[in-house]
Amino acid sequence: MPPSVKFAKVKFHYNTPIPTGASMQGYIIWIQKQKSEDLIIQILTPTELKTLYRFYGARHSIIHLGRKIDFTQEHNGIFMPKLRNIMHLGFSWEREAERLYVWQRFTLLLHRHLRDISVIDEEYFRILDSGAHRLGSQNPKRVALEMYAQILQLEGRNPLSQRCIICERGFGEEGDSSVRESIQQGFLDIGADSGARDRARETARLIPHANTPIRVLHAFVSAHVECATGEILPYGKLESYLRSASTIALDDEEIERAYRVLLCGM
Ligand SMILES: [Zn+2]
Known part of the structure; x- marks a missing residue:
């Protein structure tokens, strides 16, 4: 009798040796729930935008949009790399609903902006990290706008023109x-x-x-x-x-x- 798909899946998880990578830090900028309550998570690290898989587990309370985490990535070369050994690197403003809301909306905007990119300039992480440290004491919308202007400068985009985009007159x-x-x-x-x-x-x-x-x-x-x-x-x-x-x-x-x-x- 052939093993069921479910059995094969379980056997695969427990018997396949999985290399463990070094720990790294990043910001969760996107989370997508899967049918089985597993998650696909996008994390912005200093050098990469990582898309990782997280199996359903008891410690899911750590995973929230916008959070800074320390983690490791495990990859067996077949399936999507897995998110492991997660540690929450919290900020005090995470307890304040308005600051958290502005921050989470900004990370989603960043996710949409960078959606087709995997290797990124270290400056994106630095801008986000600097903003996260200022968010506790400054107007969150000002912090978001200033991070955005820094990203425009990083990308060499200057939207300000002396001519109207519609009629092209000065x-x-x-x-x-x-x-x-x-x-x-x-x-x-x-x-x-x-x-x-x-x-x-x-x-x-x-x-x-x-x-x-x-x-x-x-x-x-x-x-x-x-x-x-x-x-x-x-x-x-x-x-x-x-x-x-x-x-x-x-x-x-x-x-x-x-x-x-x-x-x-x-
Ligand atoms: Zn005009």
């Missing part, structure tokens, strides 16, 4: 005309040659006033207020945030608006 065209005229005048005073005058006009057309309202779209791509719908931030504050990866220029209401943009995706 933001200065919709700004404060008196400011533009004074800039033009300043350039015009330098000399009378037409090339300088044209360049001055072009600069004035592109440079918006710091208070110029900008429509901030998905991934912080910018547009004229009249060209799109969505959240609005002043150009100067948006520029300051993206350039410095600091939210210090944004007031609490602007943080809420910027955070809603972040939730649309990285």
